[in-house]
Amino acid sequence: MSDYMDGNMLGGALGELFSMDVTSAALTCVSCGASWVIAQTRVYPHGPGMVARCPACDAVLVRLVRGPDRAWLDLRGVTCLQLAVPGQ
Amino acid sequence: MGIVSPGFSGRRRDSGEKLPPGQYLVTDFPVLSAGPTPRIDTGKWELSITTETGQVHRWDWAAFQALPAEEPTVDIHCVTKWSKLGTHWRAVSLDTLMADVETSAGFAVAHSYGGYTTNLPLADLMDGQAWVASGFGGEPLEAEHGGPARLLVPHLYFWKSAKWLQGITLSDHDEPGFWESLGYHNYGDPWREQRYWGD
Amino acid sequence: MARAAVLGRLTWRVATVAALRDETATARTIVLDVPGWPGHLAGQHVDVRLTAPDGYSTERSYSIASAPAEGQADPPAVQLTVQRLADGEVSPYLTQTLAVGYPLELRGPIGGWFVWNPDGPASARPVLLVAGGSGVVPLMAMIRERAAAGSHAPFKLIYSVRDPGALLYADELARREQAGDGLQVRYVYTRTAPPGSTEPTGRINAATLTAAGWPPDQSPAVFVCGPTGFVEAVADLLVRAGHGAGAIKTERFGPSGGKP
Numbered sequence: 001m002s003d004y005m006d007g008n009m010l011g012g013a014l015g016e017l018f019s020m021d022v023t024s025a026a027l028t029c030v031s032c033g034a035s036w037v038i039a040q041t042r043v044y045p046h047g048p049g050m051v052a053r054c055p056a057c058d059a060v061l062v063r064l065v066r067g068p069d070r071a072w073l074d075l076r077g078v079t080c081l082q083l084a085v086p087g088q
Numbered sequence: 089m090g091i092v093s094p095g096f097s098g099r100r101r102d103s104g105e106k107l108p109p110g111q112y113l114v115t116d117f118p119v120l121s122a123g124p125t126p127r128i129d130t131g132k133w134e135l136s137i138t139t140e141t142g143q144v145h146r147w148d149w150a151a152f153q154a155l156p157a158e159e160p161t162v163d164i165h166c167v168t169k170w171s172k173l174g175t176h177w178r179a180v181s182l183d184t185l186m187a188d189v190e191t192s193a194g195f196a197v198a199h200s201y202g203g204y205t206t207n208l209p210l211a212d213l214m215d216g217q218a219w220v221a222s223g224f225g226g227e228p229l230e231a232e233h234g235g236p237a238r239l240l241v242p243h244l245y246f247w248k249s250a251k252w253l254q255g256i257t258l259s260d261h262d263e264p265g266f267w268e269s270l271g272y273h274n275y276g277d278p279w280r281e282q283r284y285w286g287d
Numbered sequence: 288m289a290r291a292a293v294l295g296r297l298t299w300r301v302a303t304v305a306a307l308r309d310e311t312a313t314a315r316t317i318v319l320d321v322p323g324w325p326g327h328l329a330g331q332h333v334d335v336r337l338t339a340p341d342g343y344s345t346e347r348s349y350s351i352a353s354a355p356a357e358g359q360a361d362p363p364a365v366q367l368t369v370q371r372l373a374d375g376e377v378s379p380y381l382t383q384t385l386a387v388g389y390p391l392e393l394r395g396p397i398g399g400w401f402v403w404n405p406d407g408p409a410s411a412r413p414v415l416l417v418a419g420g421s422g423v424v425p426l427m428a429m430i431r432e433r434a435a436a437g438s439h440a441p442f443k444l445i446y447s448v449r450d451p452g453a454l455l456y457a458d459e460l461a462r463r464e465q466a467g468d469g470l471q472v473r474y475v476y477t478r479t480a481p482p483g484s485t486e487p488t489g490r491i492n493a494a495t496l497t498a499a500g501w502p503p504d505q506s507p508a509v510f511v512c513g514p515t516g517f518v519e520a521v522a523d524l525l526v527r528a529g530h531g532a533g534a535i536k537t538e539r540f541g542p543s544g545g546k547p
Contacts, residue, residue, distance in 0.1 A: 003121065004515065006539045009348050011397035012334035015297035021399030039400035039536075044122050048167050048247050048267050051122040058124060060203075065271040067284045072271035084399075090338040090392045091301055095384040097339050099376045112343055169343070 005045055007038040007052055013064055014038075017071055020085060027078040031059035038062070038081075108278035111171040118170055119232050122266065126201040126231070126252045133236050135220065136255040137185060140193040145185075152222070152237070155180045160219060162242035164249070165278040178223025179240055182213040185220065193258035197265060198239050198250040205265035206248050207274070208241065210258060217243055220253060245276040245283070295325070297394050299336060304389045305364065310455045313371040314421065315382040316352060319391060324363035327355050329432035330402035330425045330510065330538075333367070333395030337377055347377045350425035350512075350538075351396065354432040365393075368455060370421040401510065401538045403429040405436035412508050413501050416444040417491070417521050419513020422540060423455055426512055430463060430470060443507075444472045445499050447491050447517070450479035473499035491521055496528050503529035512538040 007023055014022040023039040034056040041052040041061055049065035054077075061077040075081060099114065107113060130149040137145045147155070157180050165171045196210045212218065222229050222237040229235030234251025241248045247267050268274050273282040281287060302319040309315050331351055338344040351358075353366035371382040385391065403414065416426040423446055433442060448454055454474070464472050475495060476488050501507040509530060511521050518537045525535055 003119070004124070004539075006537065008332070008398050008401055008538050011332075011399075012297060012346075012348065012394050015394070015397055017296065019296050021397075023398045024400040037400055039398070039538075046118070047120045047122050048272060049122075049270060053123055060123070063270055065267070065284075067271060070271065070284065074270050089342050090299060090336050090344055091390055092340050093337040093380070093391070094389055096337045096380050098337070098343050098345060 004042040007041040026082040029054040032057040107171050108165050109281045114170040128201050130236050138257045139191045140258050164246050167245040167283050177221040179219030179221035182218040191258050195259045195262045197257045199255045200250045201252040201254045206250050207265045299392050299394050302391050304387050316368045319365045320362045321365050324358050326358050327396035328402040329428040331396040331398045333393045336392040352424050354435045356435040368424045401536050405438040413441040413505050415500050415507045415509045417511040418446045419517035422513030442470045447475040451481045509535040515539045
């Protein structure tokens, strides 16, 4: 079996960029149309960056690279991210 | 830098050798990946080099294994800061693979089974600087380390040494690969610590 | 303090080790004083960062073992239970080197999906917790939170370990179960059962879920935590037993049993 984790572990790195929880953000895979929340995605964290893949088709959904003073976030693998923003 | 954790030193060892800036020596061989490990049957494996004019040169496993091979011993440096010295490979030089390839292209993109890509100047693949490796440490290269065959370009950060190599495409223009398009340095010289854009 | 999702970007903060408690021969609970802790929900985790004098640093994720109520105390306290991995780089430090008074850098709380909230809209809904090894830690936070909040949501825990010596929180689980307020625990031993046990050893299977879980028509909220292989196998069994995939929340550890 492949060495993947789940999107819960993106929460820390993404938590530095977003002001609300991202693990429950909803998304749709551009390649196969399957819907997930970030926590359900297959995350390969052991790399120069973190890659979240679709559990249905393995396509890349989200990528994140963290440098000392910059972060790069690629969301091209999802149609969009839907985030729950607490009401005012 | 974070606060120092008293008594923590991690897995690394001190090295008497000089390492590129910011690197740490390891004795194991970390496995880094961006996706599931491809499992390629050598019966179906194929390596191709495609020129800028669309001409394709191919080798199946038997043809590849019949090529003259070398046994380079090289130091490798990963952008995640680990270095491994004196790694021993069985590999075919890119000079051998490119011997009959006619090209005036300046750039190359290495493609892996599974979709990974990385780009580098063609000049960095030539003149004894790069190989396609199918053996490591005297054994056939394991899938988790890129087998059946991977690119080996030790003078650049190891993300350029594409695992599960499927082909190399030559081009007149440069095309950033998987990590180069997301913040990692387009060239990646460890001795100039070229990790990220703008370094 | 409202048990709401925490707002604000996460940054690293320095906690201090207040106390240490051995749970088993190879696992230890670390009680941390965390000034300014914003509170957390049961099921959330923290990232821990260790830095060597030469600047080398590495991070790992650990589930919060304590109930949110402790994080609202004065001073706020957060507990982590860490399983030592033989070939680990961080867990040996946390379980053997770290001492009372030491600093520990952490970032959190993290995660809004794998959480159980006693005040949520479905707060009376039955809950099934399935733990593989140290995957019991975030589920223990839920069990502790249930008690602290006075919740009567019916909870069932199925806890799979290699052998009795690997059980975390054994005495506390027994005590809470004996309180008779709606927590039931079933232990599954994959290699060695306790002396005198009549149950066969082996992995969780469909019969385990039928005997020790909730039937699907009770619509339980299900939380599964453990190594990737364990989580996938259990989630598959649950779906085959008729539980909706949307009711099952999972959290995977690394294949070696600890978050890498």
